[in-house]
Amino acid sequence: MALSIAEFAALLEQELPSASASEGDRTGLQIQAGQQTVHSVLLCYEVTEEVIQEARQRDCNLIVAFHPLIFHPLLALTEEDRVGRLCSQLIRYGIALWVVHTRFDTHPEGTSAALAAALGLRVRAPLLPLPQLPGYGMGVIAEAEPPLPAEEFLSRVQERLGAPLRYAPGVQEWIGSVALLGGSGGSFLPAALRCGVDAFVTGDLKYHAFHAADRRLWLIDAGHAETERFVVPALNRLLRRVLPEQIPVHCATQWHSPLRWHPPYPRVGSTDEASSSDADATVLPGAHRHVGPSLG
Numbered sequence: 001m002a003l004s005i006a007e008f009a010a011l012l013e014q015e016l017p018s019a020s021a022s023e024g025d026r027t028g029l030q031i032q033a034g035q036q037t038v039h040s041v042l043l044c045y046e047v048t049e050e051v052i053q054e055a056r057q058r059d060c061n062l063i064v065a066f067h068p069l070i071f072h073p074l075l076a077l078t079e080e081d082r083v084g085r086l087c088s089q090l091i092r093y094g095i096a097l098w099v100v101h102t103r104f105d106t107h108p109e110g111t112s113a114a115l116a117a118a119l120g121l122r123v124r125a126p127l128l129p130l131p132q133l134p135g136y137g138m139g140v141i142a143e144a145e146p147p148l149p150a151e152e153f154l155s156r157v158q159e160r161l162g163a164p165l166r167y168a169p170g171v172q173e174w175i176g177s178v179a180l181l182g183g184s185g186g187s188f189l190p191a192a193l194r195c196g197v198d199a200f201v202t203g204d205l206k207y208h209a210f211h212a213a214d215r216r217l218w219l220i221d222a223g224h225a226e227t228e229r230f231v232v233p234a235l236n237r238l239l240r241r242v243l244p245e246q247i248p249v250h251c252a253t254q255w256h257s258p259l260r261w262h263p264p265y266p267r268v269g270s271t272d273e274a275s276s277s278d279a280d281a282t283v284l285p286g287a288h289r290h291v292g293p294s295l296g
Contacts, residue, residue: 001039001244001246001247002037002038002039002247003037003038003039003243003244003247004036004037004038005029005032005035005036005037005038005096008038008062008098008243009028009029011242011243012098012100012239012242014242015107015238015241015242016100016103016104016107016238017103017133018103019130019132019133020102020103020106020107020130020133020136021101021102021103021106022102022105022106022138025068025101025102025103026068026070026071026099026101027068027099027100027101027102027103028098028099029096029097029098030068030069030070030097030098030099031069031070031087031090031091031095031096031097032096033090033091033093033094033095033096033097034091034094035061035062035094035095035096037061038061038062038096038247039061039247040058040059040060040061040062040247040248040250041060041062041063041064041239041243041247041248041249041250042054042055042058042060042062042063042064042250042251042252043063043064043065043232043235043236043239043249043250043251043252044063044064044065044066044232044251044252044255045065045066045067045225045228045231045232045252045255046065046066046067046069046255047063047065047067047069047086047090047097048086048254048255049085049086049089050254050255050256051063051065051252051254051255052086052089052090052093052095053254054252054253054254055093055095055252056093056095058250060095060248060250061094061095061096062095062096062097062098063090063095063096063097063098064098064099064100064235064239065097065098065099065100066099066100066101066104066228066231066232066235067099067101068099068101069083069086069087069097069099070083070087074087100235102138104231104234104235104238105138105182105183106126106130106133106136106137106138107136107238108126108135108136109234109237109238110231110234111182111183111228111230111231111234112127112138112139112140112180112181112182113140113234114182114230114231114233114234115180115182115201115227115228115230116140116142116178116180117230118160118161118230119142119156119157119160119178119180119201120144120156121142121143121144121178121180122142122143122145123140123141123142124140124141124142124143124177125137125140125141126138126139126140126141127139127140127141127179127180127181127188127191127192127195128188128191138181138188139179139180139181139185139188139191139192139202140179140180140181141177141178141179141195141197142177142178142179142180143176143177143178144175144176144177144178146176147174147175147176147198148174148175149173149174149175150169150170150172150173150174150175150199150218153175153178153199153218154167154218154220157201157220157222158222161222161223161226161227161229162226162229163222163223163226164223164261165220165221165222166205166210166220166221167210167218167219167220167221168210168211168213168215168218168219169215169218170198170199170213170215170216170217170218170219171215171216172198172199172217172218174198175198175199175218176198177195177196177197177198177199178197178198178199178200178201179191179192179195179197179199179200179201179217180200180201180202180227181200181201181202181227182202182203182227182228182230182231183202183203183204183224183227183228184202184203184204184224185200185202185203185204185205186202186204186205186206186209188200188202189205189209189212189213189219192217193213193216193217197217198217198218199217199218199219199220200213200217200218200219200220201220201222201227202220202221202222202227203221203222203223203224203225203226203227203228204221204224205219205221223259225257225259232251232252233251236249236251
């Protein structure tokens with residue numbers, strides 16, 4: 001069985017409407033590569049050469065990626081440039097590319113909800129709701145039931161995401177309410193503060209954001225890709241529900257973050273090592289198990 005590109009787009013629009021994407025984001029069909037139909041899908045966090053080779057090996061003619069490959073206008077497609085090289089490979093091998101990014105971020109079962117579930121938190125509401133789409137919104141507000149001592153909460157975040165944490169402590173001794181925004185969430189700190197939560201977990205925070213928190217909450221930078229490591233399995237569940245069962249959907253296994261730490265730490269998150277809570281998470285390069293000293 002195969003779906004036309006238009007039929008595939010219409011099915012995804014039901015769950016991931018274009019209106020749910022952030023303004024200026026690049027979502028939807030980015031490369032058609034001569035394809036008129038979809039017969040097999042490979043899901044990935046972002047496109048790499050290894051992911052493209054895996055799509056070829058699995059005979060997938062469509063890659064659905066979380067991160068956009070094309071974000072800024074392209075002036076040329078050359079082999080010297082990463083984006084140009086990957087675009088050229090997709091076209092050469094006849095593999096189309098579809099991007100979900102902030103459409104999935106805002107979905108009720110999307111990026112931040114998947115992060116909350118992995119941390120054992122119950123989602124209460126979106127952090128910033130989309131008025132035009134009830135239930136959709138950027139980030140989530142969640143609850144720890146029962147509340148956890150702050151140091152125990154830090155350890156849980158670090159252990160389940162498998163990466164070092166940067167954080168600024170709040171005055172709260174116990175963490176009950178938590179705002180979460182997977183990826184780069186520094187601009188959402190004011191929203192988290194307005195909600196009066198005990199902690200905000202996100203990634204890519206600038207130094208001055210820790211000053212801005214001013215001990216009003218525990219501000220935790222757990223890394224960009226690390227806070228999005230549960231995107232692919234969550235997206236897999238959604239697409240298997242939306243697409244006809246005759247359309248095979250696979251999760252890429254060959255992606256690794258370009259980020260490394262020095263000194264190096266052992267890899268974590270492999271299939272053999274993973275716990276039941278993160279066994280289907282995207283594999284990330286490892287990190288040490290030490291949370292680090294309190295800044296307080």
